[in-house]
Amino acid sequence: MSTATVTEPKSSEKPSEAPLGGRFVGGLSNYIDERTSLSGFVKELGRKIFPDHWSFMLGEIALWSFVVVLLSGTFLTFFFQASMVPTHYSGAYPPMRGVEMSAALDSTLRISFDIRGGLLVRQIHHWAALTFVAGIGVHMLRVFFTGAFRKPRELNWVIGFVLFVLAMAEGFTGYSLPDDLLSGNGLRIIDGMIKGLPLIGTWTSFMLFGGEFPGDQIVGRLYTLHILILPLLVIGLVVLHLMLMVINKHTQFAGPGRTEENVVGYPMMPIYMSKMGGFLFITFGVIVLIASLFQINPIWNYGPYDPSPVSAGTQPDWYIGFADGALRLAPSNLDVVFLDHTWSFGIIIPVLVLGLFIVLVAVYPFIEAWITGDKREHHIAQRPRTSATRTAIGVAGVVFYATLWAAASSDLIATHFSLTMEGVIHTLQALLFVGPVLSYFVTKRICIALQKKDREIVLHGYESGRIVRLPGGEYIEVHKPVDVYDRWKLVDTEVYEPLVVRPNAKGRIPWTQNLRSSISRWFFEDRLSPLTQAEIAAADAHQRHTLHDVNEGAHEEIVASHVRAGVSEDQIAPADTSHVSETPNTPSSALAPESLPKKEQGE
Ligand code: HEM
Ligand code: HEM
Structure with a gap:
């Protein structure tokens, strides 16, 4: 045990010359550190080196939009009433006065017209939600096309993917809260999808809506999900996502002195702290600017939910479009009565196709690792052209998604370009199959051509x-x-070998091995050594x-x-x-x- 004594400074000793504010902050941080020992962790994190590239900011767009969503959402909770009790509107917007609506829509109209700054905050919340999901989307594409999901980041890919699904759920539940015409229409589609599920559909729908659609419960239930359960899950998983990102280290692009073992970049403190802080304000500012200039979800033009006025041009927010499109592209006359139940394949097929697509995206890192048999850690991010097959698969996936997305606007495409609705639907149905295949081959050839061009530049x-x-x-x-920096970008140093078939202990080659090695050969096909x-x-x-x-x-x-x-x-x-x-x-x-x-x- 230490026997050292602490002596009080004599009053004659010179007092600290630091300004009062500085002394207060210093004293406070000492006080906290003595009770939490956090300073070691903060120092360690502050010294952590992060690599630099513009595309690493895409994740930050998602992060900062989420902060804006949280702040604006909290403001809205003070005024929003999550109740479907009928009432007659008597607020400041004359055309709606006297109209019967739920308390939810009534309170949303009041937020828009009676609460000071309410409309701006509603618009900020909605625009931030749109940028949040868009930020996640482009961030995910960056991670995919640079192979940043490879070992050891597969788990972080999966966590990120769950975040993507949660974000869409947040968006959908939020969109349903005002209980206006569009909310009701979106819920009606979900209700139809649920009811289309064999055996459990009708019961599940009754349970969710608290009776026959629309019931009088759904807004309250979605509210609990929207402001409590889903945000908590998102916050928890974002923290885990970022912690794993620090533990795994961030990938870096090839460059002089950069290896699989080191990270070349700038320290967190002060460089990244200031950059991130600045970026938060830029994201916040841009969202507020958009929200001030561009109207979004003018519920007062739509009124309360009623199935009859829903017409062409009724659309969900952009990120739900692909699901809506899948329903529109499914053949409609596929109802079969079997075992005393109606099996609506017009709903079951799109639900299955979407489910399969989503699962494939979520487990892609594991599929690729199985195909390549690559168990090495990868900390150098790849350029999309370097892994031609992956890039081609990614583009095929994007085309598939985009076709479904376009289908959500099939009515608008038909009316804007004076086409028949059937013509648009049939073309998109064909494109859903042909588009991904074509884009796969075109992208692969482009990637290989770019690889050849790079090689030419390095050599000559x-x-x-x-x-x-x-x-x-x-x-x-x-x-x-070539300048040395460029050359590092152009030269691909990773060595790839397609899997070789090996006989098992009994001297036989199981068919699964043969299949795996053929897929592996296909994956590396035409790649320049x-x-x-x-x-x-x-x-x-x-x-x-x-x-x-x-x-x-x-x-x-x-x-x-x-x-x-x-x-x-x-x-x-x-x-x-x-x-x-x-x-x-x-x-x-x-x-x-x-x-x-x-x-x-x-x-
Ligand atoms: C709420 C949603 C999300 C937030 C806030 C978020 C945030 C971030 C941030 C700030 C980074 C570091 C900077 C960067 O690389 O951009 C990062 C890295 C990463 N994110 Fe996300 N992300 C989200 C969703 C996703 C999704 C949907 C995926 C993939 C399905 C994903 C996969 C990854 C991976 C693998 C890394 C490590 C990248 C590397 O080391 O190169 N994230 N994320
Ligand atoms: C990623 C998270 C979130 C997304 C994507 C999201 C999205 C949305 C959307 C699209 C709306 C409809 C806005 C409109 O009326 O035009 C909405 C409404 C609402 N959100 Fe969120 N939100 C999120 C998180 C939150 C959080 C964390 C809170 C509360 C702390 C919140 C509170 C509300 C409230 C009270 C409404 C109803 C008021 C209104 O519609 O204007 N939201 N949300």
Whole structure:
């Protein structure tokens, strides 16, 4: 035990010269640290190095939009009444006065017209919800196309995916709360889908709505989900998502000095803290600006729910569109009576197809790992072209999703372009099958062509467009060597091998092995093998040689022209060929950490 005593400072000792505010903050942080020992953790986190790339901001758009949604949603809870009790509107908006509606719609109208700033906050909440889901969508695409879901980040992909589903659920429940025409219409579709489920459908619908649709319970139940259960789940999973991101480290793109073992970037404190803070305000500001300028969900134009006025152009928020589209594209006359029950395949098929699509996306990292048999950790993010098959699968998935999404606007497409509704539906049905296949092949060819172009640039440099005559009279185009940064991007160093079939203990090759290795061969099909160091070194030597010839040639040309102009040869300065005399950097020199710019390296 320590026997050290603590002496009080004598009154004659000089008091701290720090300003009062500074002393207060310092004292407070000491007080908290002595009771929580948090300072070690904060220091550790502050020193953590994160890599930098514009696409790593997409996750932040989702994060900061969520903050805006939370703040604006909290404001709305003070005024919103989650009740379906009928009432007659008597608020500030004259055209609606006297109309019978639920207390929920009445309170939403009051938020819009009677509460100071209410309409702005409602618009902010709705626009932030839209950017939140859009942010998640583009963030997810970034993670997919850069292969950032590979080991050890598969779990974080799954957590992220659950977040995506929760966000859509948040959006849908929120959209249903005002209990206006569109809310009711959306709920009617969900009710139809639930009732279409064999055996349990009707009972489930009765349970949810508290009786025959629309019942008098659903708004209250959705409210509990919307402001309590779902936000808690989202907050918990976002925290877990970010903790795992810190534990796994963030991926980085290839560059000088960057390896699978290190992270090159800037520390969290102060660089990322300030960047993130700034980005929060930018996101907040842009959402408020949009909310101030563009109207969203003007419920006073729609009125309370009534099935009769629902007409063309009635649409859900964008992220639910794909589900609506799936229902519209399903053949409608597929009802079969079996075992005394009606089996509505017009609903069952789209529900199954959507379910399968969603599950495939959620487990994609595991499928790819199974196909490639790759058990290594990956911390260097790939460029989309590098993994041509994955990128092609991703684009096919996007086209599939986009076709379903477009189908949610089939009525608008038909009315805007004067087409028949059947024509639009049939075309989209065909596109749903043909589009993904076509886009798969086109994307794969584009990726491989881009890989070839990259290889050409690494080996022969950029075409500069400058034609030079060599001493022997030969004309050549000067190729500009690739800058070391670019070369790191262009050279793919990962070694891939399709799985090889191996006999099992009994000396047999099970069919599953054969299948797996054929899929693996298909996955790596047509891929260019990575460049070897020897090939790069040979290309360097060749470029140096050509540059030497060019420099010589340029000098002789200048001498000749000066001699023609009457200037003697020893009066001429050496030719200015700086633009062609850059020495290409070799990858080995680029690998040395000393060659790094100001950024820092961390573990
Ligand atoms: C509420 C929704 C989400 C939030 C707030 C969120 C936030 C973030 C943030 C801030 C990062 C670090 C910066 C970045 O890479 O962009 C990140 C990384 C990551 N996110 Fe999300 N994310 C969400 C949803 C998703 C979804 C839907 C997926 C995939 C299905 C996903 C998968 C990942 C992965 C794998 C990483 C690590 C990326 C890497 O190391 O390169 N996230 N997330
Ligand atoms: C990711 C989370 C969320 C999403 C995507 C979301 C989305 C929505 C949407 C689209 C609406 C309809 C807005 C409109 O009337 O035009 C809504 C309404 C509402 N939300 Fe949220 N919300 C989220 C989180 C929250 C949270 C955390 C709260 C409360 C703390 C909240 C409280 C409310 C309330 C009270 C309403 C009804 C008032 C109204 O419709 O204007 N929301 N939400």
